[in-house]
Amino acid sequence: MGGDGRPSDGGGGGHPHQFQYQALLAAVHTQNPNNTLPFPLPPLNGPGADAPPTNSVARQPPTPRGFTDWSASTSAFTSLAVQSPPSSNATNAYHYSLSPCYAFWTHYMLNKNAYSYYPAPNQEHTHPFYHDNNQAKDLGSVPSFGFESFNTASLAPNMSAHMPPMEGPLSVKEPEIPEDVPARVVRIKDEMETRNGGELKFETLDTLPELKQDHESRATVSNTLYLHIRFTVHISVLHWVSAQLVHHYRKLIAKWQMKDGKLVREIQLRRNITSHNEHAIFLFCVHVNIQKFNSGEYQVILRKELTKSDVANVGRIVLPKKDAEASLPPLCERDPVILQMDDMVLPVTWKFKYRFWPNNKSRMYILDSTTEFVKTHGLQAGDAIVIYKNPVPGKYIVRGEKATNH
DNA sequence: GCAATTGCATGATTT
DNA sequence: AAAATCATGCAATTG
Structure with missing residues (x-):
């Protein structure tokens, strides 16, 4: 297995599961020749997300920042998720102080995805989706998800159309570390809770555990980003999530466990600190996609x-x-x-x-x-x-x- | 004429 | 056993 006769296209790496960011970037350039994207694209062959570890991470080009060069921390996602007003159209959804690129990106993604569920401000530990969640969904066919759904490589073509969205935002709290600290270790603990649709489909949101977050960080002399993520996601999403993780990170330590009738995947990731931006992008994509999966928008x-x-x-x-x-x-x-x-x-x-x-x-x-x-x-x-x-x-x-x- | 693309036929596999 | 489906090779066509 692995890349047999494939020419190793730009993006470098050698790791078979590495996302080809230069190729991705090239595709974005190709598809948007006039740069119709609402955010600036980084130049091709710019600082790649998968560049080998450098000891001097300090000097980063100030502009342009874009796809692979978003130095803003993932806390942007936290503020996005927590502070966004509940709004059904995203056009007025930007009062928070994100870095411009994040605002552009999120704005673009949210519009693009018609992504309209937001936790209300000051409600981060309540369940903002509770109110109008269950009635609008089609309760006709209830797909049951067995564990074979992720053993086989199939993301079964029956997404639950009435699964509630995840209880909490994907809130990765990024500690305040100046960007030019040359090397550090960051530990992020993150937990996402969604109900496991097969077994728990009639459970009310009240009985589900609240979103827990805790995070710790410290700087040491290392170029590695340590990341602890704990996902508790619907089983139909697990395959996708883990596949994404494998693609994005060189090293993945993961184990499955059952907890309170739900399937939990604990993941430890190690990755070069220069890929921090990539990580942020990835987490945001996971966030958006899980919400969309869970809301039944993806079918x-x-x-x-x-x-x-x-x-x-x-x-x-x-x-x-x-x-x-x-x-x-x-x-x-x-x-x-x-x-x-x-x-x-x-x-x-x-x-x-x-x-x-x-x-x-x-x-x-x-x-x-x-x-x-x-x-x-x-x-x-x-x-x-x-x-x-x-x-x-x-x-x-x-x-x-x-x-x-x- | 050639490289790239498109259209079709055939044989293998599944139902 | 017959029919349906599909992977693939190659001829025909296009630029």
């Missing part, structure tokens, strides 16, 4: 395990006929249909050509122009593409899912 409509020919350089992916016909727009004519799919992780909208081939008396459904997507996410045979419905009509959300067994 899988198609999942395809990629074959060799899917990831070969022809740039087309054969889609399973049943799912394609069920959930993608009907193809009457031979003309391809352009499908716009927001990347689940990146601020990128992919435009795929969706078409079919006549095949015997049937059809084969093809997703075309997928080369960049596959390259950007470093997808190989055995990985998967997952397509979600998008609240925006006619659009979709797409995710590259790396295989977890290695």
Whole structure:
């Protein structure tokens, strides 16, 4: 396993699960040639998030700050999550004092994701989602999640549509450490609680434990960021979360345990301190995505395990006929249909050509122009593409899912 | 003419 | 056993 014949595209590393940040960045540049993003992009081949450890972290370029160079700490997320007003449109949601880039990023992401649930100020230990949570959801089919959901590499295509959002924000408290401290160790403890939909679906939020946070930090002479995260998440999210963690961090120590009928994953991460910004981005993505998973906003409509020919350089992916016909727009004519799919992780909208081939008396459904997507996410045979419905009509959300067994 | 892309057929595999 | 589905090779087409 691991990268066989793949050319090691820029982003360096050698670690098979390393996110290719230069490739990601290149894709963002490609997809936004006129820089329509509301935040400045860092230059290509800039200071990479995965750069080897440097002993002098002190001198960081003041501007531009962007995708890989957001030196603001993750406390921005804390303030975002805790102080944001409950608002259904994000246009007036920015009164807090984030660094400009964070504000841009979060603003962009929140708008992009139509992400509208916020804890009210001063309510960080209550359950802000409690009030209008349960009635609006469809209570029709109740998927039950067994443990095999994460043993197999499948993020089962039945997201619970009526799972409540997580009880608390992903509140990573970042201690106040000046950015130019050359080396340090940071310990972050973080706990996210969501209910485990299968077993606890009728439990009221009152009975669930409150969000706990405690954090400690100290500076030592080291370039390593130590991170302790404790996730208690819905089982359908676990696969995604752990896959993301594996991709983002060189070293991952994780163990599963059951606690109060819920599945808890304890994670210890070690990573170079220069990747602090990457870490922050990642945590924010996890935060947003978990909320969206739990609110039922993500619903899988198609999942395809990629074959060799899917990831070969022809740039087309054969889609399973049943799912394609069920959930993608009907193809009457031979003309391809352009499908716009927001990347689940990146601020990128992919435009795929969706078409079919006549095949015997049937059809084969093809997703075309997928080369960049596959390259950007470093997808190989055995990985998967997952397509979600998008609240925006006619659009979709797409995710590259790396295989977890290695 | 060539490289890249597109369209189709065939054989393998699954239902 | 037959039919359906799909992975893949290659021919045809395009730029």
